Structure formats: structure tokens, C-alpha cells
Amino acid sequence: MARVAMSVDASPSDALGGSTFWVPSCLLLLIFLVWSAQRLLGGGSKRFPPGPRPWPLLGNLMQVNLHAPYETLSKLAETYGPVYSVSLGPRRSVVLAGYEAVREALVLQADDFSDRPIVPIFRDLSTSKGLVFAQSEHARIRRRFSLSVLRTLGMGKRSVEAVVAEEAEALLHRFKDMDGRPFETMTHINLATGNVICSITLGKRFDYSDAQIIHLLELLNSNVQTMGNAWAQVYNAFPLLKHFPGPHKQLFKDKQRLFDFLQVYIDEHRDERTPNEPRDYIDAFIDKQAEKEAGKSSTTFDNEAFLACTTSLFQAGTETTANSLRWGLLYMITFPDMQKRVQEEIDRVVGPLRLPTFADRDALPYTHAVVHEVQRFADIAPVSVPHATANDVTFRGFFLPKGTPVIALLHSVLRDKSQWEKPDQFHPEHFLDAAGRFRKRDAFMPFSAGRRVCMGESLARTELFVFFSALLQNFSFHAPPGRPLPKLTPCPGFVLTAPGYKLCATRRI
Template structure:
């Protein structure tokens, strides 16, 4: 009898939950979109090889706000600068949630800074921003670390002696070392096995998540979890990275001095100790491991990928490369490395870097957002908990903001007097409440690394400039540039 009562109670609870859910959706006025099929949703209208292009085409048919069903799940899609800005900036609180992204969430369980929500996300973000600032983010001290690392990078490029090489691993080691020095307290030697492991795991996962396999996993995680394919490497890779971070955390615990923190991990461990009696604390071992992973992933892959896109663009447009080098020679000379103070006197170089980020559009669909409450938007009522895709590619290619969006043109960021001109539609780090917390660090790295390289080397392609293909190899999570080699010839 008890089991029968329990079953009845569970059934009643399930019915109540279903009624509440239907009631909430019954009030909804979701934007129009293509008619979905049961279970499959709109997958027949979405090209599995290029979902980004499919979603962009649908925006031309249904407008800047429409609904698409990824499997059985309705998702609101926003396109164009004005609409994305209204959501992420003007109504930032309502659109500040993190949407479903099973590839990451099934690993982090919502414990990392990038894929957490609510009070946990706010606590972790506030803490992380403060600690990163304390360790020099956006300040002179972090600039000195980048300049030091730039010296090591230049030495590696000299070793190529002008012969062809693939820049992927060379750039990734230098870029990763910056965030590693903040997290772990010191940089790694370029032959250190831990650095090689970090880079290979991150690069592999970024490429898988940017492929159709990664996109399909996010739509049907339960099904794809059992299907063979390259996506099956994702979670073993995540596990290896977690184990590497955990080993470092144990080393930190053995030598921790709360009064003299050496790095991000020390500060997090100290915060954990301070709040260990608080049952509601968001600072525990899982959040430390996952937040560290998120920082490593974001701080390694995006800048390294952007620099590779920059190399391709500068080789395809040699006049642009020559003009940047002329500006470096005129403002900085050859006797010292460029510094951040030089950036204000180098508007063309600054414009080129911004145009690389706009044109390359590294994270074209942004990370998914989620509305935190029932939200009125453009005459529709989007229910609390609805996921939202903001198509940053349509922001960076909005003709109302960039006159020739399909062309690589540094003039998009120069005024009539050839001075640098900001654009409100420049959103490579997203916008609003979920703005990438590493933005200032990434901008410093891009300027200092690229100018140091071009000061000492000319980038020479192995093919004719007109044969260089700037279209990405894949475009799921990220726009991954096509593999290439180049020669770095000493100037």
C-alpha cells in the first residue's frame, strides 16, 4: 500500500509540474520561426555541416528575432547589431543567464565560472575579476609578463631560420603561458610536458566542439553519448585536464601561505578555508577545478586562434602588413619592444587588430544565453529559462555598422583623419553581464605579441597571396582557421 501511495504521489507531483510548465509556456508569445517536427524540431532546415550559415539564413527569412527548435527544445535566435545590443546591453539582467551547452555542462556540472548561473555565477565572477586584477590584469605588471614571454616567442621564431613551419603550437605555448603564470604562479618552459598537455587537450577539444560532432552532441547529448565518433574524445580530454589541475592544487595546498598568495589558486584555496563553515558557500574544490579549467581554456585558445587568423590576413594583404611595420618602425623603432603606451600613437595597427577580430569572428554564435525571468522583447514574451542564441557574426557583418562587412578593411576602425575609431558593434568578447572577464588581457596580448613579431619578422606565405583562403575550416563553437605554414623572415 505504501508503494502504491508513493507512486500516486509521484504521479501527482509530475502532473503539477507539467501543468505549471504548460501554464508558463501557455502565456508565452514566442517569436515566429520555421515549423518544427516532433522530436527532430527544425533539424531538417539546419545543415549539420554548417549550423551557423543555416541560422543566419533563417534570420533573413524570419527577421532579427525568431524561434528555432533544436530537437524538442525551443531556442530564440537574435541577429543584427541593434537587436543583440538591446538584449545583451539594454536588457542585460534579463539575458544574463547561461544557456544549455551539454559539451561543457556535462563536465563542469555548473561549477565553473563560464557555465554557472544565479548566485554561484555572480560570486565566482566577482571573486575572479577581483583576483585577476590583483595579479595585474590590465596593469603594468601583466604587461611585463607579456613582454617577457614575447622575448621567448621571438627566440623560438628565430630558430626556424626562415624555413616553413606551422605556427599553431608556437603561438599557443606563448599565449597559454600568460594565463598559466596568473593561475599557477609561474610560466612553463616550452619543453615542459604539462604545457604541452594543456595545449594539446585544449586545441583538440576546441576543434571537436567547432565541428558538426560537437554541434550534434549539444542537441542530442544522450544519443551522441553512445555513438562512436571524435566527440568521444571530449570527456577523456576534459578528465586529463582536470587531473593536471588537481595535481597543481595539491601542490599548492602543501605549501600554502594565506598571508602571501602566489597566484589565483592560492587565493581560491584561502577563500575556501574562510568559508568552509558556510553551507551555502560557492567556494569548494569542484568550483576551483572548473573555474581554473574555464580560465585556461578561454585564455589559451581564443588569443592563439586570433593570432593565426591575423597571420593569414597579413600574408593575404601584404600592403597591410607593410603599413603596420612602417608604423611600428616610426613609433617604436627597433631598439626596444613595443609597449602598451605605444598603442595610442599606432592607430593603423590598432585598427588592423580590431579588423582581424571582426573579420575572423572567433566565437560566431557566442556562448548561449538564457533569460532569467519572463521577458518582454520586441513584442514577444519569452518565458523564464528559454535559451537564446546571439549571432555575433551578424553583428560583425552588419552593413549598418560596417559599410563593406564581407571585406577585410582596417578602415572600418579609422575615421576620416586616419585616427582610430571605436565601433559599438565590436563584440568579439560578447557584451553585457557575460562580457568575457579576460577581455583586457586578451587585448594586451594581441597588441604586444603581434607588434613584437612584425617588428622583427616579415610573414611570408608558401603560396601566392591571392590563393590564401581566409574562410574557416569549421564554425561551430569557434571559427578555426585552415591549417597553414609560413616563413618568418628576419627584417
């Protein structure tokens, strides 16, 4: 057998074929270590929920439709059941599908599923210091504080209803100005919902022609889409991408623009406010910061948290509500018989001399049912903001270690065949009993459920009902003449937005 001699001057890498040996070996070692970590983080436990076998490093990313992950997750539930696991990158997550599993976890075992996992895209955008992705005890205290402030300022009370009514009047004027011509509703509706949250947080509203607020609302809309697209899924799986070019760089720039915008109003409030007499959310937060400076508060209310919390209110208070309204109008031009029935009910109960109020909802059961069906069928947030187990949890016979990411598939709840008579159709009768009265449905969870339910739920309900009923009272909507009806296909993103479309608004009053 021939023997290979290695000279004294030859390096080990030369003898082993240089980098051609070391690079593949290191890559294989890295893949093995990541695969082992996946097993240790949940996938290797016999009591951990079953799921599709992950690929090393990539997990199940190649098996998931990253533009509409909820579709893939729903199909996987048909194979693995209502509680299963999936890897959207190196780490294993647990998916809950269907009303019973989601309710059991988020409502009946709310304490066990009350944490948030670290989501890289949101962490790097500083939203972990906000109100939605709170993880630490300090963050939970900020959330409780914010809820208390919003209630004090009137959220869910008549004082906020007056703000919504004022904005409804302004929105009606904008629609009237279109004089029956085809137009896209997005900017007008975004401004209406944006002004409601501006009144609560900044203590002011903006004119519908204000270029600055229009631009900022467009940024919010664009960012919500980017945070839920395929790139964001890849970014969350491989957060080292932060240091490389990509769409996330624009997100970081847009975040800073919003922070700069808010900082101007924070500085103005510091100069003009009366201590302990808050006019809005910013005043209340400054009062809380003053307590800390005086040694009365041990919680973290620093300026970064201030900006992050206020941004959370903007995002939660504009995009989802505005998008639901745009879906509602799209359904009305798609189903004109339903539009006519809503208008007949409003005409009969409210008449033409005043706007409908939230208090009218019991006397307007069909209108109330249509608003609910819009939220159910539009499925704005098909996947809830991720949860995490707060401790070691036994759930339906499976063991979930503390910190396990949990995905509540709200899409599967709102389309659960065991809960809805016609889950895949727009059917307002889902929310009406045999006598035509409005009925609540336990499986109606567009705002999620349990401890992490959307903190702006009561405000969103008020806005949706008042804006929608006021628009239908004053206008009839139809597609522009000669144009086909828009398709009911959502645009993918963190929320499912209505497709771009134009309509005509014909005055009734």
C-alpha cells in the first residue's frame, strides 16, 4: 500500500486537503449541533406534542407557506390533531387549533399560557418594551398601568364614544366630498381610526389633509404588512440577518420616524401639562415618570418604554380597526341584499335625524350581527400574537417546558366547523337566534382570549359599530360602473388586509 509522506514544512490543512476538508466538516458539525438543540428544546421529548419532522437548521420552514402560514398550520392540524408542534426555524413551537384547544389553554389555563416568547423582529424593533409583547414583570406593570389610564380617560365609556361620534361626522363629510365618484377608502378610514387614538394618546386630532399624519399612518400600514410577510418569518428563524441588508432595515428606519414624531408631542406635553391632571395618555405617563424620579415608583417607565407603549397604542388602535371597516364595505358591495337589510333596520330604528350610537346595538340586531360576521369572516389576525408557557405545563397529556412558544391559531377558531353553521361563508345569521335577536358566540375570538386579550377590544367594538352603521345610514355603496367586483382575497401580512379596491358612495341622506 502506498504511504503518503508529510513533509516537516507542510501544514495540517495542506495534508488534509486544505479548506476543502475543514469547511464541510464544520458545516456538518454546526447542523448536527443545531439539530441536537432542536431536540433538547422540545422536539425530542416523547411527551412533547407530535408534529412534522423538522429539517436541521431550517426546521419546517420549507414546508410552510410563508405568505399565509395559517393555511399550512390549519392543514397540519388535520394530520396531527388540535395540539401539535412545528419548527419555524431552529426552535420548536406548539400550535393550538380549534375552539376547544384554544379556549382550554388561553381561558381555562390562562396563567400557564400568559407569557410571551422572544420574537426577534419585535425585539429588535423595541416593541418588547411596549404593550403587546411584554415579557418581564416591569412590562406587565406598564400594561396594567396603561389599561388603568385608558379606562380613566373613558375607554369603554361615553366620553370616548363622543370622540368616535365626532370622527364619524368627519368621515361622513369626506365621503360626501367624493360626490359619488369612485375612490379608495383606505386613507380616509385610516385617518378616522387614527384620529380616535390620537385624541386618546396625544389629546388632539388631525385634519384629513395633514400630510404628516397621512404619511405616518401609511408607514404603520406598510410596517404591519412587512412584519408578517415571508421575510419576517425567515428573520425570526435567523435573527443574525439583522446585520445584513434586507426589508428589516426599512422597518428600523420607519420605527425611528414614528418615535421622532411622538417625541415632539411628548416634549410639548412636558412643557404645557398640569401635574396630576392628565388630559391624555402622554400626560399620565409623564406623571408616572415623575413618581419614579421622586422615588415613589420602582417600575421601569423610561423614555424608550414611553415611546414603545405609545407606539403600541397607535398600531393596535388604527390598523386592525380600519382594516375591518374596509372589509365591511367590501362585503356590502359584494352582498347588496345584506346592505339593503342593514339600511332598512337603521332607517326603522334610528331614522335620518341622528347618527347611530353604540347604545343602539341591541335595537339593531342585524346590523350588530353583520359587524360581528365581518370580523369573523375577514379573519384579520389569523394567528394570535405568540404566547409562551409561564412554567412547566401539562396540557392534554403533553408536557410543555417553561418558555415553550405557543401559537393559538385563531383562524381555526373562527372557521371551526363544530362551532359555526357555515364557517366558510359570510353569514350574519351566525349571530342571530331563531327570533332574530343578537346572540353571542363563545367561539368569536377575533381579539384572542384570556389574559392576553387585546387591550383595545372595547374601543374597537365601539368604533366598528358606530362607523359602520353611520356609513350605511348615510350612503349606499357599489362597485364603480363597468368594473367587476373586487375579489375577496386578502393581502398577506401580520394582519390580513383587504385588497385594494375602489367603490362609489351614493348619498341616502
